[in-house]
Amino acid sequence: xxxxxxxxxxxxxxxxxxGSYIDKERLVTVxxxxxxxxxxxxxxxxxxxxxxxxxxEQGLRxxxxxxxxxxxxPRCITxxxxxxxxxxxVGKQQFYPAVFDIDVSVCMSCQICVEVCPFDAIRMDNEFExxxxxxxxxxxxxxxxxxxxxxxxxxxxxxxxAEVEARxxxxxxxxxAKKQPSTVTQ
Amino acid sequence: MLDQVxxxxxxxxxxxxxxxxxxxxxxxxxxxxxxxxxxxxxxxTTVLERKGLGRIQNRYGPNRVGFYGIxxxxxDALKSLTKEDIVPASADHTVHFLAPLILLAVAxxxxxxxxxxxxxIAANLxxxxxxxxxxxxxxxxxxxxxxxxxxxxxxxxGAMRAVAQMISYEVPLLLSSIAVIMAAGSLSTVEIVxxxxxxxGIFPHWYVLTPWGFVGFVLFMIAATAETNRSPFDLPEGExxxxxxxxxxxxxxxxxxxxLGEYLGMFAxxxxxxxxxxxGWGAPLPFLTWVPSWIWFFAKLLGLIIGFIWVRGTxxxxxxxxxxxxxxxxxxxxxxxxxxxxGAWRFLPQxxxxxxxxxxxxxxxxxxxARGVESRNKIAKRTYRFAE
Numbered sequence: 001x002x003x004x005x006x007x008x009x010x011x012x013x014x015x016x017x018x019g020s021y022i023d024k025e026r027l028v029t030v031x032x033x034x035x036x037x038x039x040x041x042x043x044x045x046x047x048x049x050x051x052x053x054x055x056x057e058q059g060l061r062x063x064x065x066x067x068x069x070x071x072x073x074p075r076c077i078t079x080x081x082x083x084x085x086x087x088x089x090v091g092k093q094q095f096y097p098a099v100f101d102i103d104v105s106v107c108m109s110c111q112i113c114v115e116v117c118p119f120d121a122i123r124m125d126n127e128f129e130x131x132x133x134x135x136x137x138x139x140x141x142x143x144x145x146x147x148x149x150x151x152x153x154x155x156x157x158x159x160x161x162a163e164v165e166a167r168x169x170x171x172x173x174x175x176x177a178k179k180q181p182s183t184v185t186q
Numbered sequence: 187m188l189d190q191v192x193x194x195x196x197x198x199x200x201x202x203x204x205x206x207x208x209x210x211x212x213x214x215x216x217x218x219x220x221x222x223x224x225x226x227x228x229x230x231t232t233v234l235e236r237k238g239l240g241r242i243q244n245r246y247g248p249n250r251v252g253f254y255g256i257x258x259x260x261x262d263a264l265k266s267l268t269k270e271d272i273v274p275a276s277a278d279h280t281v282h283f284l285a286p287l288i289l290l291a292v293a294x295x296x297x298x299x300x301x302x303x304x305x306x307i308a309a310n311l312x313x314x315x316x317x318x319x320x321x322x323x324x325x326x327x328x329x330x331x332x333x334x335x336x337x338x339x340x341x342x343x344g345a346m347r348a349v350a351q352m353i354s355y356e357v358p359l360l361l362s363s364i365a366v367i368m369a370a371g372s373l374s375t376v377e378i379v380x381x382x383x384x385x386x387g388i389f390p391h392w393y394v395l396t397p398w399g400f401v402g403f404v405l406f407m408i409a410a411t412a413e414t415n416r417s418p419f420d421l422p423e424g425e426x427x428x429x430x431x432x433x434x435x436x437x438x439x440x441x442x443x444x445x446l447g448e449y450l451g452m453f454a455x456x457x458x459x460x461x462x463x464x465x466g467w468g469a470p471l472p473f474l475t476w477v478p479s480w481i482w483f484f485a486k487l488l489g490l491i492i493g494f495i496w497v498r499g500t501x502x503x504x505x506x507x508x509x510x511x512x513x514x515x516x517x518x519x520x521x522x523x524x525x526x527x528x529g530a531w532r533f534l535p536q537x538x539x540x541x542x543x544x545x546x547x548x549x550x551x552x553x554x555x556a557r558g559v560e561s562r563n564k565i566a567k568r569t570y571r572f573a574e
Binding site: 012016019029 | 242552
């Protein structure tokens with residue numbers, strides 16, 4: 001019968017309408033700022049620099065090798081190498097970045113900087129609310145703002161962090177083993 | 187007492203103005219409420235529609251601005267006021283500017299002949315219904331002006347669709363109104379409402395409660411949906427096909443004016459539907475006549491608006507050929523049968539006979555036309571030569 005399908009459809013929408021008031025389970029939307037869905041472990045948005053220990057200046061893993069700066073497709077990273085050196089986690093003297101800036105508005109979240117970094121110093125953060133009211137200063141993130149402790153990395157990407165941690169522990173053990181004989185002879 | 191509160195208020199205010207300017211003040215006092223009430227109703231409808239559609243789709247709908255999102259229209263108005271007004275470089279500037287203004291002016295005019303309550307009508311014209319349709323036809327002009335002057339292929343397509351659709355659906359709209367005009371014997375809206383006053387038992391003498399009136403009302407509302415470019419007949423806008431149709435090149439407040447014009451058109455045509463079929467400002471039950479007449483009008487209007495929103499939330503958009511087929515092959519013959527049926531109702535003696543004759547006439551016509559529509563809609567099973 002012509003028109004019966006329309007009536008059936010109207011009943012269906014009426015059921016949805018009334019049902020959404022009775023059954024909260026029906027409401028599929030998440031009321032964003034108050035309610036949040038858990039972020040997936042692989043989620044990534046913007047890079048950050050890892051530091052060990054408590055002092056971001058002292059513990060920064062970055063050695064200012066500038067590979068990421070050169071590989072970055074949109075060229076959003078600016079690095080200036082330091083004049084002096086400081087010891088890294090195995091005790092070797094390394095340069096450190098005097099300036100490390102990333103432009104939020106240029107970054108395209110490709111993760112290439114993370115892939116090329118030989119020192120596990122730069123990783124992707126899953127924080128996505130990066131908007132700012134300051135169009136000029138607010139979008140250029142400096143070293144201080146980019147630095148995040150290693151614990152943060154372990155919290156957001158646990159599997160990946162465990163793997164990196166194991167590798168670094170092995171490297172440190174090897175380096176210590178090399179040093180050990182010299183201390184013995186002393 | 188409360189029934190005539192606005193009429194008394196007008197006369198009381200009129201008493202304070204000097205005699206020389208009394209006609210002008212009288213006109214102003216009549217027009218001003220229309221210019222205030224219906225845009226407010228528009229604001230209310232937008233938030234109601236968005237919340238209703240949200241609930242139909244199992245969402246919350248707007249719930250941020252004000253208490254439960256009730257102030258959303260204020261935010262929308264502010265937003266559209268602060269937006270940049272972009273006119274395409276190659277557009278016809280004058281016509282582009284005039285189109286929304288004409289649409290708005292034309293959208294307000296039909297309210298002049300709608301009886302909102304007892305003694306509450308701006309202009310009691312003898313040919314009120316005729317005036318309504320004559321004004322309604324001008325909105326097609328403004329739509330085409332908008333589409334043409336934008337110098338955009340999409341907007342021209344949208345405008346052409348709009349004009350084709352409005353002209354096609356004006357025929358069943360008028361024919362179903364003619365049935366009422368025949369029954370009432372008058373073109374005056376006030377007279378038509380008066381003819382529907384009174385009760386038999388508990389049933390009011392509304393035309394919708396007769397067989398031809400019911401079918402006529404359904405046809406009228408379908409045609410009204412098409413006439414106001416509302417879903418499922420929103421082909422002229424067709425976001426997924428022609429982006430926004432004839433108002434694609436309108437931004438900021440001009441766009442808001444188009445929006446306002448569309449909704450006012452919807453209110454006006456719903457108001458006419460109420461006047462013609464639902465007894466105007468009359469109460470639906472005899473013991474409810476103490477409720478002020480204007481409350482009944484707005485209650486019925488709200489009911490029809492909810493109906494529009496419900497249909498919008500239910501049906502997908504039609505295709506152009508389906509739209510035209512439906513107008514000319516189903517709506518038009520059905521509306522003609524309604525006219526015949528109303529004639530039979532008028533000349534047969536009161537009683538069971540005329541109910542039977544009128545209903546039978548419509549049922550047979552519906553059955554035959556429905557078979558025609560459904561046989562056209564049959565899709566043959568697709569067969570494949572190689573992919574079986």
